[in-house]
Amino acid sequence: MADDRKKDHIDLAFEANSFRQSRDSRFEYDPLHGIHPTHQDIMPIEFGNCKMKFPIWISSMTGGTDKAKDININLAKACNEFGLAMGLGSCRKLIENPNLLPDFDVKKHMGQQDLYCNIGIAQLEQYINDHKLYVIRELIDRLHADGLIIHINPMQEWMQKEGDRFLSPAIDTIKATIEKIHCPIIVKEVGQGMGLRSLKALFQLPLLAIEFGAFGGTNFAKLETLRNPENFTDDQLALQYIGHDAEEMLQWCNEIFDSSSVDSRFRLIISGGIKTVLDGYYYISKSKIPAVYGQASNFLKYAQLNYESLQQYLITHTQTLMVASQFLRVK
Numbered sequence: 001m002a003d004d005r006k007k008d009h010i011d012l013a014f015e016a017n018s019f020r021q022s023r024d025s026r027f028e029y030d031p032l033h034g035i036h037p038t039h040q041d042i043m044p045i046e047f048g049n050c051k052m053k054f055p056i057w058i059s060s061m062t063g064g065t066d067k068a069k070d071i072n073i074n075l076a077k078a079c080n081e082f083g084l085a086m087g088l089g090s091c092r093k094l095i096e097n098p099n100l101l102p103d104f105d106v107k108k109h110m111g112q113q114d115l116y117c118n119i120g121i122a123q124l125e126q127y128i129n130d131h132k133l134y135v136i137r138e139l140i141d142r143l144h145a146d147g148l149i150i151h152i153n154p155m156q157e158w159m160q161k162e163g164d165r166f167l168s169p170a171i172d173t174i175k176a177t178i179e180k181i182h183c184p185i186i187v188k189e190v191g192q193g194m195g196l197r198s199l200k201a202l203f204q205l206p207l208l209a210i211e212f213g214a215f216g217g218t219n220f221a222k223l224e225t226l227r228n229p230e231n232f233t234d235d236q237l238a239l240q241y242i243g244h245d246a247e248e249m250l251q252w253c254n255e256i257f258d259s260s261s262v263d264s265r266f267r268l269i270i271s272g273g274i275k276t277v278l279d280g281y282y283y284i285s286k287s288k289i290p291a292v293y294g295q296a297s298n299f300l301k302y303a304q305l306n307y308e309s310l311q312q313y314l315i316t317h318t319q320t321l322m323v324a325s326q327f328l329r330v331k
């Protein structure tokens with residue numbers, strides 16, 4: 001074994017030279033004061049009704065498609081095993097077709113961990129206008145959910161051929177929902193993030209959390225253009241590149257936090273382009289507000305294979321996070 005290792009070291013030494021590779025300069029590396037983590041180590045944070053073992057959020061994804069049920073069950077089981085929390089993908093299809101309940105009904109796999117159902121702002125506006133907001137209350141009850149995520153997606157709707165149109169500004173629809181639905185509410189974007197004016201308006205509301213859905217990762221405005229690329233002019237395509245990345249949004253949230261009072265239970269979910277553990281660790285460390293980081297597509301990659309793949313991914317992911325917490329500090 002030792003001989004093999006020595007041989008590997010000689011063979012790989014030239015490849016392992018980091019001379020030409022870029023250094024991750026976001027962190028101060030402190031090799032002197034940390035220890036290696038064990039499998040028992042956790043990084044707890046309270047979120048909504050639950051205690052998370054790690055500040056890792058599974059961002060809203062799928063429902064109402066072929067594989068949705070298995071994917072959602074795998075994600076829910078992972079929340080239970082690793083002490084995480086998650087948002088469901090849009091539950092609009094379930095409201096329209098109660099037979100789809102098994103795709104979304106995963107709270108029973110989650111132990112004590114939190115689950116949030118999800119609906120688009122355009123549907124909420126419609127329910128409010130039709131005096132049918134009670135369907136959201138029923139949805140939360142049927143799924144035994146801990147609250148509601150509202151996704152705000154004007155660019156996606158605009159780019160979508162069959163997309164909905166907002167007749168009222170989203171902020172008015174959110175306020176009307178908060179007044180009538182008494183449950184924890186999270187507001188998110190779906191790939192463009194949000195600018196300072198929108199963030200300031202959200203900080204005024206009694207929300208449980210803001211999820212960034214920032215620019216830099218899965219981008220649903222872009223996704224809509226990819227469905228029918230020939231239908232778009234360059235003028236329209238330019239709209240998919242607007243928005244704010246997690247770095248910019250976090251800086252604004254920190255500034256707003258400095259100049260206003262924020263409820264101690266309020267959280268940020270920093271998502272959108274969190275590609276590696278170090279991205280997530282960097283942002284939660286920089287946040288002045290208690291924060292978790294969220295991923296969607298990275299989890300989907302493994303959750304759609306089988307539970308064991310997702311489990312293996314999360315073992316490595318959480319251990320890497322713990323190593324980072326021992327030896328790295330954001331500058």
Ligand SMILES: Cc1cc2nc3c(=O)[nH]c(=O)nc-3n(C[C@H](O)[C@H](O)[C@H](O)COP(=O)(O)O)c2cc1C
Nearest residue numbers: 059060061089090151213217218272273295296297
């Ligand atoms: C397959 C897939 C489906 C998604 N569906 C929804 C959805 O139904 N509702 C929603 O709010 N966000 C949805 N999202 C968006 C993500 O929750 C969000 O953009 C988040 O920022 C994380 O994206 P990323 O880690 O892939 O960059 C979906 C993302 C993916 C990859």
